Amino acid sequence: MDFELNEQQQAVFDMAVGFGQDAIAPHAASWEEEGTIPRAFLVQAGELGLAGMVVDPEAGGSGLTRLEASLAIEGLAMACPSVSAFISIHNMVAWMIDRFGDQALKDRYLADLCSFQKVASYCLTEPGSGSDAAAMKTRADVTNEGFALSGSKSFISGGGYSDLYVVMARDGEVLASNADTPAAKAVSAFLMDDGSDGLSFGAPEKKMGWRAQPTAQVQMDGVKIAKGQRLGEAGRGFVYAMMGLDGGRINIAAAALGAAQTALNKAVEYAGERRAFGQSLDQFQSVQFKLADMETQLQASRIFLRQAAWKLDQRASDATAHCAMVKRFVTDSAFEVANQALQIHGGYGYLEDYGLEKIVRDLRVHQILEGTNEIMRLIVARHLLDRG
Amino acid sequence: MKALVCVKRVIDYNVKVRVKSDETGVELNNVKMAMNPFDEIAVEQAIRMKEAGAVSEIVVVSIGPKQAQETIRTGLAMGADRGIHVEHDGELEPLAIAKMLKALVEKEEPGIVFCGKQAIDGDNNQTPQMLSALLGWPQGTFASGVELNDAGALITREVDGGLEDIQINMPAVLSVDLRLNEPRYASLPNIMKAKKKPIDGTTPADLGVDPAPRLTTLKVTEPPARAAGVKVASVAELVAKLRDEAKVI
Numbered sequence: 001m002d003f004e005l006n007e008q009q010q011a012v013f014d015m016a017v018g019f020g021q022d023a024i025a026p027h028a029a030s031w032e033e034e035g036t037i038p039r040a041f042l043v044q045a046g047e048l049g050l051a052g053m054v055v056d057p058e059a060g061g062s063g064l065t066r067l068e069a070s071l072a073i074e075g076l077a078m079a080c081p082s083v084s085a086f087i088s089i090h091n092m093v094a095w096m097i098d099r100f101g102d103q104a105l106k107d108r109y110l111a112d113l114c115s116f117q118k119v120a121s122y123c124l125t126e127p128g129s130g131s132d133a134a135a136m137k138t139r140a141d142v143t144n145e146g147f148a149l150s151g152s153k154s155f156i157s158g159g160g161y162s163d164l165y166v167v168m169a170r171d172g173e174v175l176a177s178n179a180d181t182p183a184a185k186a187v188s189a190f191l192m193d194d195g196s197d198g199l200s201f202g203a204p205e206k207k208m209g210w211r212a213q214p215t216a217q218v219q220m221d222g223v224k225i226a227k228g229q230r231l232g233e234a235g236r237g238f239v240y241a242m243m244g245l246d247g248g249r250i251n252i253a254a255a256a257l258g259a260a261q262t263a264l265n266k267a268v269e270y271a272g273e274r275r276a277f278g279q280s281l282d283q284f285q286s287v288q289f290k291l292a293d294m295e296t297q298l299q300a301s302r303i304f305l306r307q308a309a310w311k312l313d314q315r316a317s318d319a320t321a322h323c324a325m326v327k328r329f330v331t332d333s334a335f336e337v338a339n340q341a342l343q344i345h346g347g348y349g350y351l352e353d354y355g356l357e358k359i360v361r362d363l364r365v366h367q368i369l370e371g372t373n374e375i376m377r378l379i380v381a382r383h384l385l386d387r388g
Numbered sequence: 389m390k391a392l393v394c395v396k397r398v399i400d401y402n403v404k405v406r407v408k409s410d411e412t413g414v415e416l417n418n419v420k421m422a423m424n425p426f427d428e429i430a431v432e433q434a435i436r437m438k439e440a441g442a443v444s445e446i447v448v449v450s451i452g453p454k455q456a457q458e459t460i461r462t463g464l465a466m467g468a469d470r471g472i473h474v475e476h477d478g479e480l481e482p483l484a485i486a487k488m489l490k491a492l493v494e495k496e497e498p499g500i501v502f503c504g505k506q507a508i509d510g511d512n513n514q515t516p517q518m519l520s521a522l523l524g525w526p527q528g529t530f531a532s533g534v535e536l537n538d539a540g541a542l543i544t545r546e547v548d549g550g551l552e553d554i555q556i557n558m559p560a561v562l563s564v565d566l567r568l569n570e571p572r573y574a575s576l577p578n579i580m581k582a583k584k585k586p587i588d589g590t591t592p593a594d595l596g597v598d599p600a601p602r603l604t605t606l607k608v609t610e611p612p613a614r615a616a617g618v619k620v621a622s623v624a625e626l627v628a629k630l631r632d633e634a635k636v637i
Contacts, residue, residue: 007458011465011579014422019573049576062576072576 003303005071012068016075019048024079031212032358035204036161037083039119045087046116050076053091054247055098059106060114066247067309070254077258081362084258086213088251089157092244093120093166096189100232100240105191109164121158122248123167123218124241126151131375134184134238138169138220142176146227149190149198149220155369159216160201165192166231167220174235181235189237191229198223209361242320248370249323250309253330256366257301260334263341263359264294270345281344290340297333305330321383328376331366338363389499391434391443393468394489394516395427395450397459398509411607414509423459425571426504428466430564432571433534434502435467442536443500445469449492451485453477457587464582465574471587472496476599484592484599486518491595493523498559500541505530505563516563526556529563 005013023044031037045051053069055061064072069091077084094113097105112118129135138151149169156165171188174181192199202217232240268291271282281287308322316322342349342356349356367373399405399414400422406415423431437443448463450456451474460471474488493501506513520527528534532551533544540557546565574582592599620626630637 007461008579008583010458011462011574011582012576015573015576015579047575048573049578053576057577057580063580064576 009068009071012064013071013075015048016050016072017078019045019050020076020079020084024076024083028080028083028212029352029355029358031080031083033211035211036214037086037212042087042116042119046114049114050087051090051116052094052098052110052114054095055110055114059098059110061094061098061110062114065309066250066312067306069247070250070305070309073251074254074258074261077255078262080212081255081259081359081366082210082212084255085210085252085366086157088248088255089122090116090120091251092248093122093164095247096166096231096240096244097191099243100189100236102228102232104228105231109191113164118163119158119161120164120166121156121162121218122241122244123153123156123165125153125155127154127217131372133168133241134187136168136170136183136187138167140169140171140173140188140190140225140230141222142172143224145224146229147172147190147225149192149223149225151220152202153218153220154202155205155215156218157210157213157215159214159218160204161214163194165194165218166190167192167218168237168241171230171234171237184238185235187238187241188234189231189240190225191231192220192223192225196223196225208364209358210365245370246312246320246323249327249376250305250312252366252370253301253305253326253334254309256331256334256363257298257305259359259363260301260337260341261298263338263356264291264298266354266356267291267294267341267344270348274346287344290344294337294340297337301330301333318383321380324371324376324379324383327370328373328380331363332373335360335363335367389443390445390447390496391437391500391502392489392493392496392498393427393430393434393446393448393463393502394504395431395448395459395463396424396504396507396509397421397450397452397456398424398507401425401508407608407610411609413605413608421455421458423462424504424507424509426506426508426564426566428462428504428571429566429568430502430504430562431463431466431468432569433562433564434500435572436569437534437536438467447472447496447498449474449489451476451480451488451592460587461582462574464585464587465579466572467574467578468585470585473587473589474592474595475589476592478599479601479605480599481601481603482512482514482518483602484597485515486522487597488592488595488599489515489519490522491597493519500559501525501561503561503563505565513563516561520561523561526558526560527563528554528556528560530565531562532565532567534562534564534568 049062052061053064057063073084073088126136140147140149167190168187170186174186198221200219205215274281305326308326311319311322338359348354400420408415434446446468448460448468449472450460457473503516528543530546531543532546535542543554545552
């Protein structure tokens with residue numbers, strides 16, 4: 001068993017780290033302040049193939065495995081987890097279109113998405129349904145031309161900023177054929193362009209972290225959707241959304257890992273420089289033990305994460321459970337490591353200029369979104385008990 | 389015109405270099421390695437000239453252990469077309485490298501050879517000059533500007549006093565300096581394509597070169613730790629120290 005990255009995987013990781021340090025790190029604080037990520041930067045990332053990482057090269061993508069894509073996200077997140085996660089969400093939507101879309105949809109969107117000329121958002125959560133996503137209220141009524149979308153989606157990364165929204169909604173056509181269709185099987189996925197009539201956005205949300213990416217509610221009031229804009233099969237939207245999340249969870253964990261590694265690196269450096277009671281902090285056993293635990297948590301996270309990504313690439317039957325375990329374990333560990341890194345910095349850790357408090361604020365949401373860590377436990381427990 | 393770009397696998401510039409405990413050399417075990425940064429600039433220059441239509445094919449060559457192929461692969465991912473790996477384990481000196489490169493130049497017949505001005509491990513700054521002498525070709529060293537023209541190439545060189553422009557004939561050997569360009573990142577699709585690009589293998593013996601070092605390394609040690617400074621009481625004492633101890637005036 002070989003746990004080393006191969007040459008190509010190392011090249012992917014190194015590129016992402018280097019590009020992140022050059023193109024993201026110097027701006028991370030100002031983008032956070034402005035609450036937006038410049039389009040010009042995204043186009044630059046697109047030129048490097050970071051916008052359609054797991055999309056088929058024939059369609060303009062980079063043709064990476066999940067494992068390789070997670071390395072890129074981890075590398076970028078060393079500069080800023082908020083920006084890296086935003087790129088990850090866009091990649092998830094591009095993958096969904098590549099995997100489930102017909103040729104017409106692929107032709108219409110993938111080239112622009114893979115070059116980051118267009119930015120895509122994922123719309124599942126609603127004001128009244130988060131963990132219980134299938135209880136959504138947004139509906140797609142059948143019209144002569146196709147569908148009309150009505151409802152609202154909340155906490156949407158890129159809301160009001162993106163060019164394309166993939167919206168999960170209760171499909172009127174499915175419900176017309178059988179009104180008793182179970183909630184999850186009545187959902188289809190629809191591709192909605194920005195600028196559509198009836199589409200509006202809430203005010204930009206004020207958030208604890210992830211401030212660089214614009215987040216807003218997406219409101220639909222009879223937005224007309226052509227029939228061809230339904231993604232894949234009718235009634236399969238919830239399955240697609242969940243499959244998208246398997247990869248999304250890997251990347252959310254990878255982004256947390258990259259940022260936590262930066263926090264640990266900063267803590268090691270600071271502990272070597274800062275002196276108290278006549279010696280540097282890293283000579284105190286209490287600090288050494290802390291650093292040792294942080295390192296151990298990140299190493300365990302890394303190996304577990306890569307295994308789950310590999311399982312997803314293999315389409316292993318337990319891949320979903322592993323993605324859930326990894327999302328829970330890695331995001332919890334990463335938050336703890338970032339928090340301890342802040343603690344080692346003492347009062348300085350609480351100051352913006354040292355970059356620690358941002359990582360702690362950013363990583364907090366990794367424990368909540370793409371399925372809360374409680375829902376992750378639910379998925380793992382179901383898998384475990386079904387097997388028995 | 390074909391371009392040959394010479395690249396070396398060195399310790400990554402971010403790594404803190406440590407001397408081996410037996411003082412025979414520098415610790416390379418479990419140390420991150422990368423392409424010599426000046427060689428990245430050389431690869432980038434060749435790619436830019438290819439994009440401008442001045443170069444038709446870029447061949448990246450590296451001499452070193454099996455892992456030197458990773459460094460060649462980095463060049464291929466940036467945009468070079470194919471690689472040549474001269475496999476050799478152990479010490480290599482600039483003259484032996486220059487001789488092997490000469491043999492490759494005679495075989496490949498490039499119109500231009502790019503090298504980094506020096507490698508950041510040995511800092512020798514000798515190979516390109518030796519190669520140019522062995523070939524009898526013009527050299528343009530420490531290039532921070534390269535402009536092809538009807539008569540050959542106009543090279544801007546970084547010299548101690550500023551910049552110097554020289555006109556040289558082609559074919560030529562160029563050694564590139566830091567400010568020539570900013571190397572690109574390899575894009576993900578190009579990283580994926582790089583593994584399908586060919587790397588030919590050869591050996592010093594195939595090239596008719598004896599790579600045995602002519603120098604013997606006696607001992608490699610850390611530079612002495614910087615000693616604490618002293619305070620001087622008067623200008624007279626300072627001048628005395630500068631003259632008698634530091635011997636700078």
